[in-house]
Amino acid sequence: MSSPSEDPPAEAPTFDPYPPALASCRLCPRLVEYRERVAREKRRAYRDAQYWGAPVPGFGDSDAKLVLVGLAPGAHGSNRTGRMFTGDASGGFLYPALHRAGLASQPEATARHDGLTLTGVWITAAMRCVPPGNRPERDELVDCRRWLAHDLDGLGSARVALAIGKIGHEAALAVWRSRGLRTTLAAHPFAHGAVHELGGLPGGQASGALTLIDSYHVSFQNTNTGRLTPAMFDDVLGKAKALAGL
Numbered sequence: 001m002s003s004p005s006e007d008p009p010a011e012a013p014t015f016d017p018y019p020p021a022l023a024s025c026r027l028c029p030r031l032v033e034y035r036e037r038v039a040r041e042k043r044r045a046y047r048d049a050q051y052w053g054a055p056v057p058g059f060g061d062s063d064a065k066l067v068l069v070g071l072a073p074g075a076h077g078s079n080r081t082g083r084m085f086t087g088d089a090s091g092g093f094l095y096p097a098l099h100r101a102g103l104a105s106q107p108e109a110t111a112r113h114d115g116l117t118l119t120g121v122w123i124t125a126a127m128r129c130v131p132p133g134n135r136p137e138r139d140e141l142v143d144c145r146r147w148l149a150h151d152l153d154g155l156g157s158a159r160v161a162l163a164i165g166k167i168g169h170e171a172a173l174a175v176w177r178s179r180g181l182r183t184t185l186a187a188h189p190f191a192h193g194a195v196h197e198l199g200g201l202p203g204g205q206a207s208g209a210l211t212l213i214d215s216y217h218v219s220f221q222n223t224n225t226g227r228l229t230p231a232m233f234d235d236v237l238g239k240a241k242a243l244a245g246l
Helices: 029-041 089-100 138-154 166-178 220-225 230-244
Strands: 066-070 121-125 160-164 195-199 210-215
Touching: 066 138, 066 166, 066 230, 089 220, 089 230, 121 138, 138 166, 160 166, 160 230, 166 210, 210 230
Parallel strands: 066 121, 066 160, 160 210
Antiparallel strands: 195 210
């Protein structure tokens, strides 16, 4: 029993998916200009909508064992709705798959307050602002990596990441390497369906080994051409789910 003079044990910090520094981030002038211009000009179909037009936070279960790492918000999807993969064709492919896997409460993702919840899963991205033409510049990826690190560091139960696209794959590896993981991109090249057993972080920074799994991106370009089919994604998601113990 603790004596009255002893300090009480410190409580674990609460994970904040949208800290003020992220909400107000203006590190990348090109991205700030573009996200805000898109939010002003809008797409005709959404001319009456109030666009988010700001950095987009991660979304999901804060006790997630599985983290999905995408590329960036869509111009008229997440940049409009303010939630990852919500309101565009990519989300129209992703969320039904999560629902089929028992990880999402519903297959539709239309708005931040549409009732959708995730179980055991967190969705984040390599970038939090929409890049023109979906083509981020290298310095923008480096600058934005701090926010992916924020999510990966804050999700204490997560040991498995599913990279949705090559940029997500490279971003997750870069964060873990910055935390002391001894590996290289050359040792773990991106390939759809690949499972990369990465070992653990040194110095007790996290318990358990890390696993990275790859999928082609769920973009309309990939899903419309058949490069990525629902069955292909279900297979990869099933592997990730099993390895995460979900």
